[in-house]
Amino acid sequence: LSPGPALINKAHHYKKYANMWRITDDFWDDWRLLKDMFERCEIWQTHTGDGNWPDCDMLPLNVLGYGWGHGEWHTKFTEDEQKTMLTLWSIFRSPLMIGTDLPRLNQFTLDLLSNDEILQMNKSPYQSRMISNSCHEDIVIWSNKSIDGGLFYCYFNLSDDEKECSFELMNKSENKSKITIRDLWNHTGLDSSTNFKIKPHGNMAFMVK
Known part of the structure; x- marks a missing residue:
């Protein structure tokens, strides 16, 4: 429609x-x-x-x-x-x-x-959701489940300035020593203790398992 x-x-x-x-x-x-x-x-x-x-x-x-x-x-x-x-x-x-x-x-x-x-x-057949965050007020985070049991996390920077975030949100609900994080845009693995920067109007998308 x-x-x-x-x-x-x-x-x-x-x-x-x-x-x-x-x-x-x-x-x-x-x-x-x-x-x-x-x-x-x-x-x-x-x-x-x-x-x-x-x-x-x-x-x-x-x-x-x-x-x-x-x-x-x-x-x-x-x-x-x-x-x-x-x-x-x-x-x-x-x-x-x-x-x-x-x-x-x-x-x-x-x-x-x-x-x-x-x-x-x-x-994904599942319902995605916007979730709260502790990075910055201009950062919007969405999450959803993947078909194979992983979790998608997408961080969006709606501001006109570069912002820095961490994986703190993921680490609250995951065993930090066992999770793997993959950057879906750069096709690389990341450490859960790594902070990352998001360009103005940009985003970072991750798969967490």
């Missing part, structure tokens, strides 16, 4: 008669719209799960505008903002629909859309 934006008080109606519905107006390459999507996802988080897909709308990437009568342009999202967008859509389990001219994909966009470690979050 594309009621855009869907009404949260009609959520049970949507879930009964549809499996996908838009939760936003048309989404374009504007950081303000992307930042606002975090609040929308928080509102709708209890209505995701197997068989239900609240829809954050298309992913405006690479070349845009062709065929709309307004000329064309390259997405205004920075590379970090594009990663943040794909990470949020994936952990929230939004449908992943690409808005671009596919034959003209550049290497960055191709690499972005073919990162299987990020995309695996979108395949």
Whole structure:
């Protein structure tokens, strides 16, 4: 469905008669719209799960505008903002629909859309959730379970400044000596005692087992 934006008080109606519905107006390459999507996802988080897909709308990437009568342009999202967008859509389990001219994909966009470690979050049948944190007020954290029993943690920096975080949140519920942490964007393992920095408008995504 594309009621855009869907009404949260009609959520049970949507879930009964549809499996996908838009939760936003048309989404374009504007950081303000992307930042606002975090609040929308928080509102709708209890209505995701197997068989239900609240829809954050298309992913405006690479070349845009062709065929709309307004000329064309390259997405205004920075590379970090594009990663943040794909990470949020994936952990929230939004449908992943690409808005671009596919034959003209550049290497960055191709690499972005073919990162299987990020995309695996979108395949989880479980309900994702936004969780509290003790890093900074501008850091938003989402988590979900993976199919193989691991846990996804995604840290988002919504501020205009670089922020530093730690794995303190994970260590509260995990045996620190036994967990393994994998960086899903850089495809590397990390030590649970390591602090990490998140660029402005950027994110870090991890698999914890």
